Amino acid sequence: MSRGLKIPGILFLLLAGFSVHAHASIWGMPFPEDISTNGHLIDDVIRYIDKVLVIFFGAVAAAIIYFIIRYRSRPGHQAVYETGNKKVYVIATILLGMTVFFSIDAVIEHMSFRDLNGVFWNFPQGKNVLKIEVMPQQFAWNIRYAGTDGEFATQDDIVAPLSQMHVPVDTPVLLQLSAFDVVHAFYVPYLRIKQDVVPGMITTFWFQAKKTGKFEIACSALCGNGHYKMRGDLIVESKEDFQKWLDAQAAQASSPDDVWADSGPSTGGVPKDWGWKWQARI
Ligand SMILES: [Cu+2]
Numbered sequence: 001m002s003r004g005l006k007i008p009g010i011l012f013l014l015l016a017g018f019s020v021h022a023h024a025s026i027w028g029m030p031f032p033e034d035i036s037t038n039g040h041l042i043d044d045v046i047r048y049i050d051k052v053l054v055i056f057f058g059a060v061a062a063a064i065i066y067f068i069i070r071y072r073s074r075p076g077h078q079a080v081y082e083t084g085n086k087k088v089y090v091i092a093t094i095l096l097g098m099t100v101f102f103s104i105d106a107v108i109e110h111m112s113f114r115d116l117n118g119v120f121w122n123f124p125q126g127k128n129v130l131k132i133e134v135m136p137q138q139f140a141w142n143i144r145y146a147g148t149d150g151e152f153a154t155q156d157d158i159v160a161p162l163s164q165m166h167v168p169v170d171t172p173v174l175l176q177l178s179a180f181d182v183v184h185a186f187y188v189p190y191l192r193i194k195q196d197v198v199p200g201m202i203t204t205f206w207f208q209a210k211k212t213g214k215f216e217i218a219c220s221a222l223c224g225n226g227h228y229k230m231r232g233d234l235i236v237e238s239k240e241d242f243q244k245w246l247d248a249q250a251a252q253a254s255s256p257d258d259v260w261a262d263s264g265p266s267t268g269g270v271p272k273d274w275g276w277k278w279q280a281r282i
Pocket of ligand 1: 136137138139183184185219220221222223227230
């Protein structure tokens with residue numbers, strides 16, 4: 001191999017190695033189990049991005065290999081200075097750019113907005129929807145259910161044990177979240193859900209779990225030096241078990257003060273805005 005080929009060759013092998021490694025980890029290792037009714041939509045987008053990027057990367061890599069071999073330096077060949085501004089090059093570049101844009105960006109945009117408008121922003125309504133309010137703080141999840149009156153910010157609100165979210169299986173769950181201190185993000189890989197939680201603002205999303213069990217809630221926004229331990233449990237249980245648990249919590253009648261975490265910088269007790277009137281969504 002001539003000296004001129006060594007560096008691009010090594011670079012190519014390195015890039016190819018990284019790429020194979022990255023894609024093997026998507027194709028070779030299964031995603032976490034999808035326990036939600038809508039998670040497959042997210043997986044579809046990820047798989048599409050992965051496939052189309054492999055195709056483009058393969059095409060670019062093959063072209064580079066072809067050109068470095070075809071036009072390598074060798075006796076009797078003179079390099080040609082080419083500015084690349086001939087009309088045909090300009091058109092070829094625009095066409096290539098459009099191919100990439102329409103096969104990657106436009107498709108992903110289409111898939112995303114189809115799923116957002118059809119499913120993720122299409123919040124469930126009706127009596128069987130379970131509503132939960134969540135206020136994360138450094139470094140725990142405060143979780144609240146409406147009491148028997150079905151209203152939040154009233155005396156009979158039920159505050160769950162810290163970072164423990166119980167939900168019934170096969171039931172739409174609608175969450176409203178607002179952060180106490182800094183930006184956190186509510187992340188449940190098994191549900192394919194990741195939602196930013198911002199101070200002074202209420203964000204909303206919904207999910208429906210189709211399998212019982214205990215699943216990790218993680219904070220996925222770097223929120224301070226205890227970020228790594230900001231974990232919670234999502235406990236999906238039968239409707240009967242959930243009702244039993246909720247009744248037991250109501251019977252304990254723990255005040256929000258008993259539950260509010262004081263693990264970060266002193267929080268000064270339960271903030272006034274913990275437990276808000278449920279925000280109607282348009
Ligand atoms: Cu956090």
